Amino acid sequence: MNRFYITTPIYYVNAEPHIGHAYTTIVADVLNRFHKIMGSKTFFLTGTDEHGDKIAQAARSSGISPKAYADRISGLFRQTWPKLGIQSDKFIRTTDSEHVNVVQYVLQKVYDAGEIYFSTYKGFYCVGCERFYTEREIVDGKCPDHDKPLIEREEANYFFRMSKYQDWLIEHLESNPDCIRPERYRNEVLAFLREPLEDLCISRPAERLDWGIPLPFDANYVTYVWFDALLNYVSALGYPGGELFTEFWPVAQHTIAKDILKPHGIYWPAMLKAAGIPMYRHLNVHGYWKTEEGKMSKSHGTVVRPLDMAAVYGAEAFRYFLLREMVFGLDAGFSREALVQRINADLANDLGNLFSRSLAMTERYFEGKIPPFATEPEAMDSELQAKVENALRQFREQMPALGFHKALMAIWECIGAANKYIDTAAPWNLAKDADRHARLKTVIRTLLEVNRVVAVLISPFMPETSAKMLERLGVEKRVEDLRLAKDGAWGSLVGGTGVVKGESLFPRVESSDKKQERLPKPAQEAKRADTTPKAEQSVAALIDIDLFRQVDLRIGRILTAENVPKSEKLVKLLVDIGERRQIVAGIAKTHPPRTLVGKQVVIVANLKPAKLMGIESHGMVLAVRDANDLKLIIPEAETAPGGKIS
Ligand code: ME8
Numbered sequence: 001m002n003r004f005y006i007t008t009p010i011y012y013v014n015a016e017p018h019i020g021h022a023y024t025t026i027v028a029d030v031l032n033r034f035h036k037i038m039g040s041k042t043f044f045l046t047g048t049d050e051h052g053d054k055i056a057q058a059a060r061s062s063g064i065s066p067k068a069y070a071d072r073i074s075g076l077f078r079q080t081w082p083k084l085g086i087q088s089d090k091f092i093r094t095t096d097s098e099h100v101n102v103v104q105y106v107l108q109k110v111y112d113a114g115e116i117y118f119s120t121y122k123g124f125y126c127v128g129c130e131r132f133y134t135e136r137e138i139v140d141g142k143c144p145d146h147d148k149p150l151i152e153r154e155e156a157n158y159f160f161r162m163s164k165y166q167d168w169l170i171e172h173l174e175s176n177p178d179c180i181r182p183e184r185y186r187n188e189v190l191a192f193l194r195e196p197l198e199d200l201c202i203s204r205p206a207e208r209l210d211w212g213i214p215l216p217f218d219a220n221y222v223t224y225v226w227f228d229a230l231l232n233y234v235s236a237l238g239y240p241g242g243e244l245f246t247e248f249w250p251v252a253q254h255t256i257a258k259d260i261l262k263p264h265g266i267y268w269p270a271m272l273k274a275a276g277i278p279m280y281r282h283l284n285v286h287g288y289w290k291t292e293e294g295k296m297s298k299s300h301g302t303v304v305r306p307l308d309m310a311a312v313y314g315a316e317a318f319r320y321f322l323l324r325e326m327v328f329g330l331d332a333g334f335s336r337e338a339l340v341q342r343i344n345a346d347l348a349n350d351l352g353n354l355f356s357r358s359l360a361m362t363e364r365y366f367e368g369k370i371p372p373f374a375t376e377p378e379a380m381d382s383e384l385q386a387k388v389e390n391a392l393r394q395f396r397e398q399m400p401a402l403g404f405h406k407a408l409m410a411i412w413e414c415i416g417a418a419n420k421y422i423d424t425a426a427p428w429n430l431a432k433d434a435d436r437h438a439r440l441k442t443v444i445r446t447l448l449e450v451n452r453v454v455a456v457l458i459s460p461f462m463p464e465t466s467a468k469m470l471e472r473l474g475v476e477k478r479v480e481d482l483r484l485a486k487d488g489a490w491g492s493l494v495g496g497t498g499v500v501k502g503e504s505l506f507p508r509v510e511s512s513d514k515k516q517e518r519l520p521k522p523a524q525e526a527k528r529a530d531t532t533p534k535a536e537q538s539v540a541a542l543i544d545i546d547l548f549r550q551v552d553l554r555i556g557r558i559l560t561a562e563n564v565p566k567s568e569k570l571v572k573l574l575v576d577i578g579e580r581r582q583i584v585a586g587i588a589k590t591h592p593p594r595t596l597v598g599k600q601v602v603i604v605a606n607l608k609p610a611k612l613m614g615i616e617s618h619g620m621v622l623a624v625r626d627a628n629d630l631k632l633i634i635p636e637a638e639t640a641p642g643g644k645i646s
Contacts, residue, residue: 004035004042005248009256010049010092010232013073014058017080018296019289019334020257022306023322027286027404028255029086030323033460034399037484043248045236046081047092048074052225053130053204056211066211070095084306084315085463092236094213094228102235103228104216106275107202111217115161115274121201124150130225132201145259158203158221165270166197172269172279180265181402182329185258185285189265200267202227230268234277253282261285284402287331294614304334313509316462317343320408323461328402333565333614340511347506350415351454355469357419358447359501361427370448370474371441372495381446384421385490387414388453392488395457404461411457418450448473448493456487465505472500552606553622553645554578555635561593564613571596572615577603578642584617590630602633602645 006028011021025046032044050070059069070093078091092099110116123132126143133143133150142149170193173179173186180186203221204212212222233252237245256264264283272279288295293302309318321339324346326332362368377385394410397403421443430440452473459466459479467479474497477487486492556575564570564584571588573596575581583603587596604620611617622633635643 002035002038002040003248003251004032004040005237005252006032006035006042006044007233007236007252007254008046009254009260010047010094010229011077012054013048013050013070013077014054016073016303017077017306019304019306019309019322020296021077022080022084022318023289023326024255024257024286025081025086025088026084026319026322027284027328029088030319030404030460031253031255031399032087033463036480037456037459037482037487038396039483039485041247043090043237043244044088045090045092045233046077046086046088047090047232047236048077048094049225049229049232050074050094051212051222051228053127053209053211054225056209057127059211067095080307084310085319090236092232094232096235098238099232099235100213102239103213103223103231105240106231106271107223107227108216109276110160110271110274113274115164116158116202117161118156119159120154120156121159122152122154125153126150134198136195155205157201157205158215158218159199160202160227160271160274162200162267162270163197165273166193168273169193169266169269178282179279180283180285182285184329185261185265185283188261192262192266197266200224200227200270226263226267227271230263230271233268233280239277250278250281252280253284254280255284255286257286257288259288284328286326286328289326289332289334290614291334292614294611294616309339313339313343314506316465317347317506320347320458320461323404324408325405327405331565335566337511338566340509343506344508346412348504348508350412350419351458352505354415354419354422354447354454355451355472356501356504357422358444358451359472359499362444362448362499363501365427365431365440365444368498368500370493370495370497370499371445373445373491374438374441377442377446380421380424381442384414384417384446384450387417388450388490390414391457392453392484396484399460407457408461411454414450415454418447418454422447445493445495448499449490452493453488453490456482456484468502468505472502473497474499550606551604554603554605555639555641555643555645556581556601556603556619556621557641558596558599558601561596563588563593564615567613570612570615573621575601575603575619575621576641577605577619581605581619582616583619583621584612584615585621585623587621587623587630587632591632599632600634600639600641602635 008025008028011017028044028046032042035042048070055070056066059066062069074093081088121132124138125132126146126148128146128148129143137144138150170190173190177186180189202224203215204224206214206220206222209222212225213228215221215223233254234245234249237248239245254264269279291302291304296303306318321342324342325338362370391410391414395407398407425443427440427443430436430443451469452475455466455469455473459482463479470477470479473493554577556577558573558575559580560574562572564572567588569586569588570584571591571593573583573585575583581603602622604622607620609616609618623630624633
């Protein structure tokens with residue numbers, strides 16, 4: 001029997017669960033459910049990361065002990081997941097004694113092997129990241145992640161000989177190209193490994209920080225939080241001796257976002273190697289959810305709380321939205337409008353209508369009993385069945401490769417085709433004609449079969465909806481017991497079984513911001529994105545040359561260009577103007593991204609940074625509107641990037 005082991009990061013207990021945590025955990029749940037219906041024996045781990053500076057500080061500011069604080073927030077995470085339909089097999093806490101024992105066991109093992117040494121280190125430390133930064137990584141004296149000044153610190157500490165594993169890791173990633181995926185993140189890790197790797201400081205003096213696991217070989221120190229946290233993935237399986245470890249570790253897959261690529265892509269493999277534990281099978285890395293305001297932040301009130309979303313829109317719809325909207329590996333934007341739109345279009349309209357129409361007709365024409373295939377299939381039936389087969393194939397291929405949105409698109413293609421099939425087959429006409437009753441049976445049976453396969457295929461994404469659909473289709477099986485090989489097979493409904501139409505699966509929802517909703521889409525976009533003034537009709541007022549000189553115009557070369565999700569107009573550019581600049585320009589309609597890369601353009605380099613659809617833009621690309629066209633201003637001949645225009 002195949003095995004499957006999936007983990008999420010263990011989340012810090014200094015913040016309540018938000019949409020980002022929910023996404024990763026839902027992805028893990030979806031993958032886990034997928035592998036179950038493929039017949040694998042699975043294990044799904046999540047939990048909380050509770051030691052370290054960050055937690056100690058958060059507890060202090062709440063005026064309670066770190067443990068009491070961790071208990072509270074860890075409890076919130078634990079209670080949130082089932083409410084989002086997430087079923088994990090284990091919830092680990094790094095304060096669990098079994099975990100603490102494993103961390104100390106591994107530390108001792110690695111220390112005894114001579115892979116940990118004592119030394120003095122002076123460097124720049126970020127409390128937020130709980131680590132020292134190297135010269136190369138520091139930006140303007142600040143931590144690039146937190147944008148806060150780093151603290152200079154000198155300390156005697158224990159170091160793990162991580163540098164020793166550099167060559168092995170490069171070789172491993174090169175010979176296992178799908179180990180870290182999607183590829184862009186594997187490349188990122190390999191790029192990092194092109195520079196010499198430094199050893200990793202794995203201790204903190206207990207006098208400064210006592211909220212951590214004591215080093216087994218020196219009680220004056222506690223374990224650095226990452227060396228502690230990463231080991232959860234094996235301690236949860238009862239490493240070293242546990243049966244679960246033997247069974248599931250060889251197929252381990254970790255799921256994380258890009259923020260913690262380095263600890264998972266570099267520290268963890270080196271730790272595993274040093275401890276004599278085989279390398280994990282896959283590291284699945286996804287992008288970031290951003291709100292319209294940009295990064296989510298508690299202080300700005302831009303945190304999206306998953307339970308709020310579930311309360312208003314339903315956990316199932318929320319799960320569907322997250323998996324449909326984000327291309328795994330890339331960033332995605334979250335907005336209520338987009339969520340509402342997906343619910344109304346994909347769930348209420350496409351899926352909900354197909355299901356209720358199919359069942360209503362079964363009730364009307366066959367007293368609610370599933371009819372047999374009573375005639376040979378016609379071309380339209382075979383075409384629809386081909387769509388179902390395609391959805392099944394895409395599902396099998398895309399799901400294990402993290403192409404969730406593609407699997408969903410194929411399922412929805414099938415739903416769309418089935419809705420069209422109803423219109424074309426027009427069962428209401430067949431019903432009027434006694435000679436065509438046999439054909440009517442085939443049509444309705446075909447539809448019911450499509451509904452059943454769709455119910456099976458959406459089960460990893462929307463388990464409750466799937467269960468509801470199956471029940472109403474008279475299929476007596478729990479979602480947990482579905483197996484694609486059998487339950488995905490065409491024609492497996494039992495003729496004569498009773499079906500029940502019931503209430504609509506997804507009622508339509510009104511947007512919370514109705515005014516915004518009523519605006520046609522392009523107008524909404526323009527409202528947010530269009531910051532460029534309308535073309536002037538006549539020449540503007542005269543200005544002094546000094547005023548003109550204040551505008552810093554430069555030659556730039558476009559290095560990369562990509563569409564801004566959900567915007568027709570905007571394109572995100574990386575431009576070399578002597579330095580690299582991210583610029584968002586409203587030129588996508590006339591200049592698709594692929595035509596832009598390599599082009600030279602003129603940039604206003606000293607515009608105040610602005611945010612367009614949540615994306616920071618630092619500069620402006622010059623263009624001229626010519627009738628309905630937009631033309632870029634470009635230099636007469638190749639010019640060195642950064643060249644100042646005078
Ligand atoms: O890093 N978009 O915990 P953490 C998508 N304790 N995912 C997001 C996100 C966003 N905007 N924000 C957070 C830690 N996440 C460590 C992990 S593991 C041994 C230790 C998700 O609470 C995403 O999964 O900061 C990201 O990797 C994780 O939360 C970071 O969670």
